[in-house]
Amino acid sequence: AQTTRIAVTPGDGIGPEVVGEAIRCLETLRAKHSLALEWTRFPWPSHAWHQEHGESMPDDALAQLKAYDAILLGALGDPGPADDPDRYLLTDSVSLAPLLDMRKGFDQWVCERPARLLPGARQYLADERAKDIDMLVIRENSEGEYVSQGGRLRKGTEDEIATQMEVFTRKATNRIIRYGFEQARIRAADRVRESRTRTFHALDGTRDGRTCESQVCLITKRNALRYWGDMYTEAFEEISKEFPDVATHHELVDAACMKFVQSPWAFDVVVASNLQGDILTDLAAVLSGGMGVAPSCNLNPTDPDMPSMFEPTHGSAPDIAGQGLADPTAMLFTTARMLEWLGRKDPVMAAAGKELFDAVAADLAENAGARRRTNEIGEAICQRLSA
Amino acid sequence: AQTTRIAVTPGDGIGPEVVGEAIRCLETLRAKHSLALEWTRFPWPSHAWHQEHGESMPDDALAQLKAYDAILLGALGDPGPADDPDRYLLTDSVSLAPLLDMRKGFDQWVCERPARLLPGARQYLADERAKDIDMLVIRENSEGEYVSQGGRLRKGTEDEIATQMEVFTRKATNRIIRYGFEQARIRAADRVRESRTRTFHALDGTRDGRTCESQVCLITKRNALRYWGDMYTEAFEEISKEFPDVATHHELVDAACMKFVQSPWAFDVVVASNLQGDILTDLAAVLSGGMGVAPSCNLNPTDPDMPSMFEPTHGSAPDIAGQGLADPTAMLFTTARMLEWLGRKDPVMAAAGKELFDAVAADLAENAGARRRTNEIGEAICQRLSA
Ligand SMILES: CC(C)[C@H](C(=O)O)[C@@H](O)C(=O)O
Ligand SMILES: CC(C)[C@H](C(=O)O)[C@@H](O)C(=O)O
Numbered sequence: 001a002q003t004t005r006i007a008v009t010p011g012d013g014i015g016p017e018v019v020g021e022a023i024r025c026l027e028t029l030r031a032k033h034s035l036a037l038e039w040t041r042f043p044w045p046s047h048a049w050h051q052e053h054g055e056s057m058p059d060d061a062l063a064q065l066k067a068y069d070a071i072l073l074g075a076l077g078d079p080g081p082a083d084d085p086d087r088y089l090l091t092d093s094v095s096l097a098p099l100l101d102m103r104k105g106f107d108q109w110v111c112e113r114p115a116r117l118l119p120g121a122r123q124y125l126a127d128e129r130a131k132d133i134d135m136l137v138i139r140e141n142s143e144g145e146y147v148s149q150g151g152r153l154r155k156g157t158e159d160e161i162a163t164q165m166e167v168f169t170r171k172a173t174n175r176i177i178r179y180g181f182e183q184a185r186i187r188a189a190d191r192v193r194e195s196r197t198r199t200f201h202a203l204d205g206t207r208d209g210r211t212c213e214s215q216v217c218l219i220t221k222r223n224a225l226r227y228w229g230d231m232y233t234e235a236f237e238e239i240s241k242e243f244p245d246v247a248t249h250h251e252l253v254d255a256a257c258m259k260f261v262q263s264p265w266a267f268d269v270v271v272a273s274n275l276q277g278d279i280l281t282d283l284a285a286v287l288s289g290g291m292g293v294a295p296s297c298n299l300n301p302t303d304p305d306m307p308s309m310f311e312p313t314h315g316s317a318p319d320i321a322g323q324g325l326a327d328p329t330a331m332l333f334t335t336a337r338m339l340e341w342l343g344r345k346d347p348v349m350a351a352a353g354k355e356l357f358d359a360v361a362a363d364l365a366e367n368a369g370a371r372r373r374t375n376e377i378g379e380a381i382c383q384r385l386s387a
Numbered sequence: 388a389q390t391t392r393i394a395v396t397p398g399d400g401i402g403p404e405v406v407g408e409a410i411r412c413l414e415t416l417r418a419k420h421s422l423a424l425e426w427t428r429f430p431w432p433s434h435a436w437h438q439e440h441g442e443s444m445p446d447d448a449l450a451q452l453k454a455y456d457a458i459l460l461g462a463l464g465d466p467g468p469a470d471d472p473d474r475y476l477l478t479d480s481v482s483l484a485p486l487l488d489m490r491k492g493f494d495q496w497v498c499e500r501p502a503r504l505l506p507g508a509r510q511y512l513a514d515e516r517a518k519d520i521d522m523l524v525i526r527e528n529s530e531g532e533y534v535s536q537g538g539r540l541r542k543g544t545e546d547e548i549a550t551q552m553e554v555f556t557r558k559a560t561n562r563i564i565r566y567g568f569e570q571a572r573i574r575a576a577d578r579v580r581e582s583r584t585r586t587f588h589a590l591d592g593t594r595d596g597r598t599c600e601s602q603v604c605l606i607t608k609r610n611a612l613r614y615w616g617d618m619y620t621e622a623f624e625e626i627s628k629e630f631p632d633v634a635t636h637h638e639l640v641d642a643a644c645m646k647f648v649q650s651p652w653a654f655d656v657v658v659a660s661n662l663q664g665d666i667l668t669d670l671a672a673v674l675s676g677g678m679g680v681a682p683s684c685n686l687n688p689t690d691p692d693m694p695s696m697f698e699p700t701h702g703s704a705p706d707i708a709g710q711g712l713a714d715p716t717a718m719l720f721t722t723a724r725m726l727e728w729l730g731r732k733d734p735v736m737a738a739a740g741k742e743l744f745d746a747v748a749a750d751l752a753e754n755a756g757a758r759r760r761t762n763e764i765g766e767a768i769c770q771r772l773s774a
Contacts, residue, residue, distance in 0.1 A: 096610050124648050126513045150553070150614045160557035162615040166537070170547035221662065223483050227537045228549040254669040257644065261511050261673045275608065279666060282641040286648045 013316025015074025121289025139277025400703025402461025526664025
């Protein structure tokens with residue numbers, strides 16, 4: 001078999017520390033299962049690279065990364081000193097730009113963020129049923145609100161006008177919605193295999209009151225953002241016909257936020273636009289334990305030549321960087337997802353991903369709330385893997 | 388003194404029922420304090436009117452409403468039968484259009500949604516500190532993502548492109564941000580008068596580590612929606628100089644959603660764009676007890692000839708309409724806010740608003756979770772007002 005190659009980009013702040021534990025687990029799994037797996041570390045994208053070279057990564061960065069099968073990213077962003085607003089601005093818009101560059105450059109058109117409230121994770125909701133949260137938010141990751149078209153007219157004057165264009169194509173809409181339905185089926189099959197059951201009721205009538213084993217909820221704001229809202233709705237109705245076994249549901253983004261808090265356990269697969277998905281994934285992440293556990297997978301499922309990118313949802317946490325205090329749990333869940341993804345056609349690799357997931361979950365369940373150092377957590381998980 | 392005139396638009400579903408209780412309370416207060424207050428009921432906007440006339444309200448609706456000092460709206464929207472998607476679409480986009488028409492037509496450029504978790508209200512968060520939630524989300528209500536510019540090219544084909552333009556002016560940006568700072572000061576003064584204290588720390592350094600008695604948090608997504616994000620940020624920095632006593636803070640909308648769940652009690656005044664405000668106000672509403680208690684005030688603070696519009700945040704709940712089961716609490720809180728607004732220059736009217744607020748809050752605290760009919764709740768509150 002060919003060797004699978006990973007580009008490791010530790011990034012800023014706590015990134016290198018949590019990535020260190022990911023590498024340790026990868027080494028353990030590689031040795032244990034003789035995985036044909038290699039990785040290379042890159043000093044960019046990073047704030048340090050930016051300081052030295054005036055840009056977050058070299059001009060040929062994407063060309064270099066394209067040679068790899070996946071990118072494992074730690075965290076980006078350095079807020080700089082609190083009293084220097086310019087450096088603060090730099091964080092948001094410049095240091096984080098490589099994220100968007102990779103998503104676009106490699107056409108990672110799916111952003112997948114599973115949200116399960118695992119035992120041991122922090123529970124923010126009062127309702128006990130929060131333990132049943134198990135949803136997959138699928139965010140359109142290639143266009144929409146993120147096309148960066150627009151500008152500022154009469155900048156800085158009282159008469160200034162700022163515009164920002166949202167551009168949605170039917171092609172990207174169809175593929176993300178179809179992907180959502182496919183994932184719903186896969187999740188239902190996984191549940192059957194693991195003898196878990198869930199049932200869903202169709203809510204907008206298209207499944208005619210029948211109970212289904214999976215459900216896709218489409219998010220729009222079509223009562224205010226009419227044009228793409230209608231296009232999304234039509235695409236959804238059309239594609240849903242190919243999946244008569246999947247219950248369908250439509251929520252406006254504002255109502256969805258409310259329902260995420262009121263009854264998140266009622267959701268299965270959720271499909272949303274780039275910005276609305278950005279918002280809903282953060283909300284889903286916090287409801288299922290917070291940034292400390294949330295992985296984010298930027299996938300190109302259609303072009304095998306394009307690497308997908310895996311990152312924890314958390315930021316670079318510069319306030320605790322370099323002190324060995326960062327929790328690598330989210331990074332390790334992210335690494336597990338990467339292995340499962342890379343193992344789509346390689347059962348051993350996929351099993352290693354599942355094994356890592358189970359080890360991290362078991363560690364989380366046993367050590368809920370314990371204060372442990374970054375490397376203690378990584379080591380405990382590696383021991384579990386070696387046991 | 389001149390008579391204050393209110394246009395009452397009960398709307399659809401449970402709207403007429405909850406509005407009935409609002410009128411009952413208004414009658415009680417008018418009699419008790421000899422308020423110079425009159426109201427007129429309108430059969431539109433409504434779904435019924437639409438069925439009969441082919442439009443939700445008459446052509447001269449805004450001209451008619453302009454003669455009033457305020458509009459008290461019940462609820463809009465009728466989803467129709469679940470098996471008729473066209474009627475379902477109508478709900479969102481057509482039945483609700485009058486809301487947007489009024490906001491635009493009367494330049495109600497502020498949407499104010501206070502979120503306090505009052506005793507007796509449903510608490511979704513596990514953390515006890517949720518009892519301290521007391522924020523005011525101020526939503527820009529006149530432009531931005533809601534300008535309805537855009538369209539669909541090659542509609543219905545595989546090559547379709549849907550665009551939606553976001554348009555932000557410096558003028559509207561400045562006025563909403565300044566309004567936010569003014570409200571922060573007013574809220575701080577209220578707290579002093581009521582001997583409640585809160586302190587806030589400036590988080591982005593512009594207040595240099597000092598503790599302040601009020602705080603404004605600006606929301607943007609400037610790391611992805613750069614153009615207006617930067618304009619908002621610059622306007623915020625500039626206007627904050629006029630309010631050196633107010634702590635300032637900036638959150639990205641996705642992080643804000645997370646922090647609303649993690650520590651909503653840390654927020655004071657929050658200023659957001661039209662769409663981001665729509666999302667955050669729904670989230671704030673659910674965190675402070677849900678739709679059953681949340682008022683929404685669409686205000687024009689600058690033009691005295693333009694009526695402001697007051698509505699509960701909840702929908703028309705057609706599933707329970709006409710059965711006397713609707714909870715009028717949100718409607719009555721909304722009515723209280725309306726009286727306070729109308730009483731800006733009329734202390735007796737303002738006091739009546741405060742009295743209604745207190746009566747509704749006391750009723751909520753005493754009857755937490757009790758199942759009561761719509762008119763029982765209204766009657767209990769009127770008795771409290773008459774006592
Ligand atoms: C850093 C930022 C541009 C990014 C986004 O908005 O997509 C982040 O919030 C995320 O969710 O990955
Ligand atoms: C009905 C809809 C257009 C409206 C909005 O998005 O403003 C509603 O959600 C609200 O918040 O008042």
